[in-house]
Amino acid sequence: MKVLFSFFPKQDQQTSLMEKFPQADFIFRKSLDEEVLKTADILVTYGEDLCASHLETATQLKWIMVASAGLEKMPLEEIASRNIMLTNARGIHKTPMAESIIAHILSIKKSLPTMARNQRNGEWSRKLNSSELFGSTALILGVGAIGSEVGRLLQAFGVRTIGCNRSGKIAPSMDAMVPFSKLKETLPDADIVISILPSTEETKHLLTYEQFQCMKQSAIFMNFGRGDVVKEEELLRALKEECIAYAVLDVFEKEPLLQGHPFWEMNNVIVSPHASSHSSQYVIRALGIFSNNLTEWLNGSDQLENIIDAKRGY
Amino acid sequence: MKVLFSFFPKQDQQTSLMEKFPQADFIFRKSLDEEVLKTADILVTYGEDLCASHLETATQLKWIMVASAGLEKMPLEEIASRNIMLTNARGIHKTPMAESIIAHILSIKKSLPTMARNQRNGEWSRKLNSSELFGSTALILGVGAIGSEVGRLLQAFGVRTIGCNRSGKIAPSMDAMVPFSKLKETLPDADIVISILPSTEETKHLLTYEQFQCMKQSAIFMNFGRGDVVKEEELLRALKEECIAYAVLDVFEKEPLLQGHPFWEMNNVIVSPHASSHSSQYVIRALGIFSNNLTEWLNGSDQLENIIDAKRGY
Numbered sequence: 001m002k003v004l005f006s007f008f009p010k011q012d013q014q015t016s017l018m019e020k021f022p023q024a025d026f027i028f029r030k031s032l033d034e035e036v037l038k039t040a041d042i043l044v045t046y047g048e049d050l051c052a053s054h055l056e057t058a059t060q061l062k063w064i065m066v067a068s069a070g071l072e073k074m075p076l077e078e079i080a081s082r083n084i085m086l087t088n089a090r091g092i093h094k095t096p097m098a099e100s101i102i103a104h105i106l107s108i109k110k111s112l113p114t115m116a117r118n119q120r121n122g123e124w125s126r127k128l129n130s131s132e133l134f135g136s137t138a139l140i141l142g143v144g145a146i147g148s149e150v151g152r153l154l155q156a157f158g159v160r161t162i163g164c165n166r167s168g169k170i171a172p173s174m175d176a177m178v179p180f181s182k183l184k185e186t187l188p189d190a191d192i193v194i195s196i197l198p199s200t201e202e203t204k205h206l207l208t209y210e211q212f213q214c215m216k217q218s219a220i221f222m223n224f225g226r227g228d229v230v231k232e233e234e235l236l237r238a239l240k241e242e243c244i245a246y247a248v249l250d251v252f253e254k255e256p257l258l259q260g261h262p263f264w265e266m267n268n269v270i271v272s273p274h275a276s277s278h279s280s281q282y283v284i285r286a287l288g289i290f291s292n293n294l295t296e297w298l299n300g301s302d303q304l305e306n307i308i309d310a311k312r313g314y
Numbered sequence: 315m316k317v318l319f320s321f322f323p324k325q326d327q328q329t330s331l332m333e334k335f336p337q338a339d340f341i342f343r344k345s346l347d348e349e350v351l352k353t354a355d356i357l358v359t360y361g362e363d364l365c366a367s368h369l370e371t372a373t374q375l376k377w378i379m380v381a382s383a384g385l386e387k388m389p390l391e392e393i394a395s396r397n398i399m400l401t402n403a404r405g406i407h408k409t410p411m412a413e414s415i416i417a418h419i420l421s422i423k424k425s426l427p428t429m430a431r432n433q434r435n436g437e438w439s440r441k442l443n444s445s446e447l448f449g450s451t452a453l454i455l456g457v458g459a460i461g462s463e464v465g466r467l468l469q470a471f472g473v474r475t476i477g478c479n480r481s482g483k484i485a486p487s488m489d490a491m492v493p494f495s496k497l498k499e500t501l502p503d504a505d506i507v508i509s510i511l512p513s514t515e516e517t518k519h520l521l522t523y524e525q526f527q528c529m530k531q532s533a534i535f536m537n538f539g540r541g542d543v544v545k546e547e548e549l550l551r552a553l554k555e556e557c558i559a560y561a562v563l564d565v566f567e568k569e570p571l572l573q574g575h576p577f578w579e580m581n582n583v584i585v586s587p588h589a590s591s592h593s594s595q596y597v598i599r600a601l602g603i604f605s606n607n608l609t610e611w612l613n614g615s616d617q618l619e620n621i622i623d624a625k626r627g628y
Contacts, residue, residue, distance in 0.1 A: 095472075096444070099420060099448065099471070102420060103421055106421075107417055107420075107421050107426055110418075113430060115584075115587070116427060116430065119584070120571060122574075124569075125571035128587075130589065130594075131593075131594055132409060132595055153471065156466070156470035157413070157467065256437075259436060264433060268399045271433045273397050273431060273439060275442050279446055304346070
């Protein structure tokens with residue numbers, strides 16, 4: 001049985017897999033090796049290197065493990081039509097992303113950027129206009145693993161959490177829930193609006209100038225899901241007009257963010273270069289999911305973690 | 315009954331006190347009015363303006379409310395010998411201070427200062443060397459209201475909390491406790507060392523070069539208690555020698571921090587200008603405690619909140 005990796009884990013991570021599964025033939029490559037793929041049973045990929053055409057000759061392929069959460073670049077139709085099992089690493093982002101989101105919120109609330117500027121100028125100034133997170137209200141768009149973890153941490157800080165998704169059905173760590181259709185009337189209540197939405201037909205351009213106008217002038221807007229949930233030009237307009245106080249953006253319509261884009265120089269924008277999910281624990285956790293699943297699979301079980309319906313894409 | 319304030323609350327805060335206590339004669343001044351003090355029954359002060367000599371002529375004074383937590387600048391002996399009741403606003407710092415402490419920790423863990431520098435340079439760089447707070451260990455020196463609140467929040471982030479005080483007796487939100495005498499042997503376990511200790515004979519210069527040498531090279535040291543708990547010159551040496559990774563300092567031996575002090579320019583030091591307890595809610599909360607206590611006092615009760623034994627100083 002041949003397991004092809006299209007990325008290169010650390011030596012000890014490779015060794016640990018080979019020791020645990022002596023029956024498997026692991027082939028680690030720094031990118032997708034199309035020759036090896038033709039005879040591989042399993043492909044482990046970050047999900048950005050596989051095309052439909054690759055699958056035509058990958059006649060042995062039974063399982064693709066995507067070691068990330070995003071599946072937008074995967075040839076889902078071909079995977080579905082060839083009955084290849086698809087799993088991903090959903091859930092491993094929740095700890096680093098929730099920590100990043102809370103980090104940015106507290107940094108703004110406690111005026112850390114101003115404090116840093118004062119330090120660079122050698123200026124002892126206690127007038128920082130800090131405010132408290134305690135007692136504020138957060139609206140969380142997207143209440144999966146990450147959104148719920150953000151909600152749990154915010155609740156620990158005494159924040160009221162309102163979740164928002166398609167159905168409006170209750171989710172963990174949310175004090176209240178609203179469906180997308182009630183978004184506009186809920187926006188004025190929120191001190192912090194956090195999108196962790198994936199890119200789908202329903203979420204694309206969910207947030208336009210109209211929505212930003214409904215937010216508090218003191219609101220912090222955060223996009224940590226996908227760039228196209230926001231009409232970027234309209235967010236820019238709202239920020240220039242100071243409809244809201246701050247935007248913290250981890251994702252953009254085009255990444256990397258273009259040189260010379262106004263966001264780089266705006267005092268009310270934090271540019272986080274799609275970095276919020278980074279973690280020294282990332283590969284370890286993704287390989288942990290894969291390793292557990294491989295044990296199940298070798299035992300003939302179909303009780304694998306994070307199986308994706310390729311037809312639906314989630 | 316005459317109540318003298320040596321600071322000036324907002325108009326609505328003044329009005330609300332006057333309406334609640336029509337029997338009292340409130341006199342609000344921007345600094346200590348020594349003439350009015352001679353006939354005042356109650357003094358409400360931030361605790362930095364009263365000398366022993368003032369008390370000699372304040373013959374009517376029965377109660378001093380200090381609208382902060384620090385009592386170092388109060389003439390405690392004279393207050394004790396004249397049997398004046400002393401209360402303070404202990405506890406109101408816990409929310410803003412704990413939020414500030416977590417803000418700084420997450421900011422460092424998530425490399426927000428590097429991210430901000432990259433943004434100023436228009437540089438999209440995902441190599442930020444971020445790490446996770448989850449799974450780390452924090453040693454909290456001083457486990458009163460603030461330390462316990464910091465412990466509670468850290469535990470929510472999956473941090474192991476070790477408290478440290480004189481007795482080593484268990485305190486809320488601590489996974490373990492050690493007494494000061496076991497400090498040195500506990501320091502190597504901690505990823506984050508946070509001092510929220512007051513200035514007393516026992517805590518003065520508790521942390522010297524020797525203690526910093528025991529910490530992890532990757533450790534973040536935070537002083538949010540009192541400056542003289544640390545031998546500042548020895549901390550400076552430890553930082554220059556990179557015995558530890560970061561110091562976040564809200565308090566200093568001399569405040570404001572002197573112009574030209576090396577801390578201002580060090581990349582591994584965050585200078586927080588004694589700002590961590592600031593909050594828009596500060597005066598509201600302090601006056602809340604005072605107002606409740608005044609009701610009790612007018613009813614002849616001695617069940618007041620935060621009564622201080624002036625002889626002991628706490």
